[in-house]
Amino acid sequence: MAMLSSQDNSAYIQNQGQNSSPLNSEFDWNSQERRAEIFRLIEVYLCFEACLYHQILPLTVEDETLILGMVNPQDGAALEYASRILAYVNRTVSIYVITAEQHRELLSAYLNFKNSVQVPPTSTEVSPQNELEPEQSPPTTPSTLIAEYEFPQQLPEPSPTAVNTNPSLNTHIPLQTLTNLEAAINPKKIEDLPILCIPHPDDLNPLGLLPTLPPKQFLAELIARVINRGIGRLYxxxxxxxxxxxxxxxxxxxxxxEKLPLSVFQGGLNELKRFAKLPLQTIAEPKQVEREYLYQQQRLMVRIRVMPGMYGEEATLQVLRGAALxxxxxxxxxxxxxxxxGISQQLSHKLHELQARMLKNPNVSPDQIEALSVLNRLLYNLDNQIENFTDEAKK
Structure with a gap:
């Protein structure tokens, strides 16, 4: 067990000069392999929130040295944070200066990557042994796609000219988009949430005894340690x-x-999969789920990601509550x-195109014209409602 200490972390920082790291100066920011490595290192070493706050990025690992991209290499707080985290995994730090635009671009790409991962179907038959909450708890909603904190972006309004030159524009609204929007607008009532049943902080076993516990209790005590306040995270x-x-x-x-036997580690990982209602089979692609619970009369969200690692499956668990949630x-x-x-605006342009073509067609019936008029009124009302939701969400 390694605990925080007062050790001088400056020993873990090397080459703080302007791009004095061993990283090749011709850094290929657009390489898919390079970006995939950066995304993996964010998951492994430095969480997204820390990278965003400190304006840092883990770029690559060479031998035992992590090459750390920094917008401001003189930021002592960022250096202290990174070196302190990496000291626990026996990594030294070498600095590589990056621009604010490069930092923003890579974090945006990371968010797009996270949002592109699809969630597997959730089985409706789950045994009581697969849950940490009591058997009588209400069923949870289907797992949804996890989206990390995002930079605010404005959707460009579609060009009418561009739409008119592309009659095959797809205006189908995906069912998952509508489902997610409905869930966000109408969240579950707090009394309908399943209760997260974990040990009380006063009843936790000493850390040294955790590896001796059954997998279900092992995971429950781990979650109990990260659930106190704000954003808690397990890796x-x-x-x-x-x-x-x-x-x-x-x-x-x-x-x-540290130094958990693989049987203990895999047992905890399997229990995490059961908790997330993911299949126990080894995965080939990252899987992500999020679930809401009631804990001590407060709403919280548990977000779980299981992904392939260099030596086998790895996972992260993140708890959001209070202001963070x-x-x-x-x-x-x-x-x-x-x-x-954006989708409704695309549909609006298609309806205007259809209206223009119908006016040029002498064989259009009055019923068709009336139907189009009704559709336009419905779409106008839909646009107003969505804009209201958007304005409220920005407050």
Whole structure:
């Protein structure tokens, strides 16, 4: 077990000069392989929130050195944070200066990557052993696509000319978009949420005893340690012959459970899959789910990601509650509202195109013209409602 100490972390920082790291100066920012490595390192070492706040990015690992991209290499707080985190995984830090635009572009690409991962269907038959909450808890809503905190973006209004030159424009609104928007606009009532049943903080076992617990209790006690306030995070890291679990609070590493036998590590990972209602089979692509619970009369969200790692499956678990959960839900509502508004605008242009063609057709019946008029009125009302939701979400 490694705990936080007062060790001088400056020993873990090397080459703080202007791009004095061993990284090749011809850094290929658009390489898919390079970006995939950066995305993996964000998951493994430095969470998205920390990268956004400190304006840093883990770029690559060479030997035991992590090449850290920094917008401001003189930012002592960012250096202290990164070196402190990486000291726990025996990594030194070498600085590579990047621009604010490069930092923003890569984090935006990371968010797009996260949002592109599809969630597998959720089985409706789940045994009581697959849950941490009591058997009588109400069923949860289907798992949805996880979207990380996003930079605000304005959707460009579609050009009528462009639409008219593309008669085959797809105006179908995906069912998942409508489902997600409805869930965001009409969240479950707090009394309908399943109760998250985990040990009380006063009843937790000492850290050293956690590996001796059954997998279900092992996971429950881990979750109990990250659920206190703000943003709590667990990272299940698989090593060649052992496993390791790191947990942090609001981006600050709290402790590390090291040298776990693979049987204990895999047991905890399997229990996490059951908790997330994911198949126990080894996955080939990252899978992500989010679920809401009631804990101590407060609403919270558990977000789980299971992904292939260098030595096998790894996973992260993140708990959002309080202000962090409210901020996330507001972002989700704004994003989904903007998406729906963009789709309705596309549909509006198609209806205008259809109207223009019908006016040129002498064989159009009065019923067809009336039907088109009704559709236009419905669409106008829909646009107004979506804009209202969008305005409320921005407040």
């Amino acid at each position: 299940f890291e698989r090593l060649p012959y052992k496993g390791r679990i790191l947990w942090s609070e609001n981006g600050v590493l709290q402790s590390v459970l 409210k901020f996330y839900q507001q972002q989700q509502l704004a994003k989904l509202s903007n998406n729906a508004l």
